[in-house]
Amino acid sequence: MVFIWGLVLLTLLPVAMEKGSASHTDRQHQQPPAQSKKQGSRPESKRSDSTKAHLTKSEQLLRIDDHDFSMRPGFGGPAVPVGIDVQIESIDSISEVDMDFTMTLYLRHYWKDERLTFPSSNNRSMTFDGRLAKKIWIPDVFFVHSKRSFIHDTTMENVMLRVYPNGNILYSLRITVTSMCSMDFSRFPLDTQNCSLELESYAYNEKDLMLFWKNGNKSLTTDDQILLSQFFIKEFRASNGLALYSSTGWYNRLFINFILRRHIFFFLLQTYFPTMLMVMLSWVSFWIDRRAVPARVSLGITIILTMSTIITGVNASMPRVSYVKAVDIYLWVSFLFVFLSIIEYAAVNYLTTVEERKRMKHREKFPESFSLNQTQNMAFDGCYHDSQVDLSDYGESHLNVSNVETRERTPCANLGGQSLRRTKSMKENVIEIIIKSNHAIDSYSRILFPAAFIVFNVIYWGIFS
Numbered sequence: 130m131v132f133i134w135g136l137v138l139l140t141l142l143p144v145a146m147e148k149g150s151a152s153h154t155d156r157q158h159q160q161p162p163a164q165s166k167k168q169g170s171r172p173e174s175k176r177s178d179s180t181k182a183h184l185t186k187s188e189q190l191l192r193i194d195d196h197d198f199s200m201r202p203g204f205g206g207p208a209v210p211v212g213i214d215v216q217i218e219s220i221d222s223i224s225e226v227d228m229d230f231t232m233t234l235y236l237r238h239y240w241k242d243e244r245l246t247f248p249s250s251n252n253r254s255m256t257f258d259g260r261l262a263k264k265i266w267i268p269d270v271f272f273v274h275s276k277r278s279f280i281h282d283t284t285m286e287n288v289m290l291r292v293y294p295n296g297n298i299l300y301s302l303r304i305t306v307t308s309m310c311s312m313d314f315s316r317f318p319l320d321t322q323n324c325s326l327e328l329e330s331y332a333y334n335e336k337d338l339m340l341f342w343k344n345g346n347k348s349l350t351t352d353d354q355i356l357l358s359q360f361f362i363k364e365f366r367a368s369n370g371l372a373l374y375s376s377t378g379w380y381n382r383l384f385i386n387f388i389l390r391r392h393i394f395f396f397l398l399q400t401y402f403p404t405m406l407m408v409m410l411s412w413v414s415f416w417i418d419r420r421a422v423p424a425r426v427s428l429g430i431t432i433i434l435t436m437s438t439i440i441t442g443v444n445a446s447m448p449r450v451s452y453v454k455a456v457d458i459y460l461w462v463s464f465l466f467v468f469l470s471i472i473e474y475a476a477v478n479y480l481t482t483v484e485e486r487k488r489m490k491h492r493e494k495f496p497e498s499f500s501l502n503q504t505q506n507m508a509f510d511g512c513y514h515d516s517q518v519d520l521s522d523y524g525e526s527h528l529n530v531s532n533v534e535t536r537e538r539t540p541c542a543n544l545g546g547q548s549l550r551r552t553k554s555m556k557e558n559v560i561e562i563i564i565k566s567n568h569a570i571d572s573y574s575r576i577l578f579p580a581a582f583i584v585f586n587v588i589y590w591g592i593f594s
Contacts, residue, residue, distance in 0.1 A: 191245050210241075211239065215234050216351070217234045218234055218303075225448060229308060232308070234303075235302070237299060239300075240298055242296050242298055254292060256289065257291075259290070269331045275309075314452075316593055329380050334378040335380060338381070346366070370384065403439060414470055414474055415571045415575045422478065432467050443456055466578065473574050
């Protein structure tokens with residue numbers, strides 16, 4: 130029996146040794162994946178630790194990572210009061226065509242966030258640039274009706290954040306904004322424009338954020354060197370109000386109101402004075418001989434074209450509004466005066482033609498009337514008298530013939546006295562010809578047109594100035 134059990138042990142011993150070596154080999158092959166897994170998890174822990182190491186000492190002092198700054202201060206409580214003050218650096222441009230203005234200003238916010246309190250032995254504040262502002266809660270103030278705006282970034286982004294030990298915060302920006310201004314040009318260029326820049330919180334209504342002017346009317350200050358080419362600033366004023374949005378409720382809104390009055394002298398030189406001169410120049414045609422058709426017509430047409438150029442130039446720099454402006458009234462009334470001066474000459478020319486036709490017909494019926502008058506005048510003292518002849522009833526051919534006949538006649542006695550009387554009668558005849566060559570309409574127009582234009586100017590400047 131002992132022999133048999135010895136054979137069994139000798140048989141089973143090699144098999145057990147092979148199983149043990151195989152299991153040991155399997156454990157050796159399974160260990161490297163575990164080690165690699167450990168090694169793969171080490172960078173993750175290092176990465177998270179490195180993030181914490183990037184905090185600056187000031188951020189660690191303010192405990193930036195201990196709070197959730199995506200929420201407003203005092204979430205769930207009363208609204209956060211945010212004070213605003215503005216210093217206007219310049220008004221860069223005002224565009225009538227686009228109905229907007231561009232302004233550069235310093236916008237400052239004041240609020241308190243107790244999450245940013247820190248111990249300070251000397252109660253001194255800490256000042257930061259824009260990098261810290263991206264890590265804490267900032268009021269989301271925007272400009273209502275703005276078209277474009279940007280924060281200046283030369284040489285660095287013009288942002289300043291100042292934190293006080295008790296949690297009070299000052300946040301300042303230098304911004305250029307272009308905003309809409311609803312302008313009324315009914316009195317242009319004698320107009321006064323009222324524009325405003327409006328500030329409001331975008332996300333927080335009055336239950337979460339209360340905007341107010343920090344120092345009342347003194348919260349708005351301006352640079353004394355603000356000068357504009359076409360306007361002078363009458364007033365800067367700060368005001369506030371509420372804005373209702375149907376889906377989100379009521380919002381606090383702050384207004385920067387400023388009143389602009391336009392300088393008139395530029396438009397006097399460029400528009401009003403040239404227009405006045407064109408109207409006065411049209412009156413010259415009333416003193417030109419009514420038979421000088423090319424002179425009077427060309428003068429009128431030239432003035433009409435000049436007036437059209439002035440009107441086009443004024444409207445080119447203005448928006449296409451659907452109402453009449455003050456400058457339009459002046460230009461078109463002046464254009465009407467020039468146009469009526471041409472119509473006046475058309476009437477004079479027509480009536481002159483009708484009158485000459487009547488005289489021609491009368492001359493054909495009574496051809497002997499002119500010779501009888503000459504005979505009667507000569508029968509009195511035997512001399513030919515120019516003053517006794519109505520030269521306006523006859524053309525140049527008759528006048529030339531009469532002059533030839535005068536030279537051919539024998540001089541009368543007492544030539545000295547007669548020559549003096551003859552010289553005097555010739556001067557009277559020239560004046561009489563000038564007077565009779567102008568129609569009665571021209572004579573009335575010389576008075577009525579200037580008088581009407583003066584009355585129009587008195588009424589116009591009395592209403593609009």
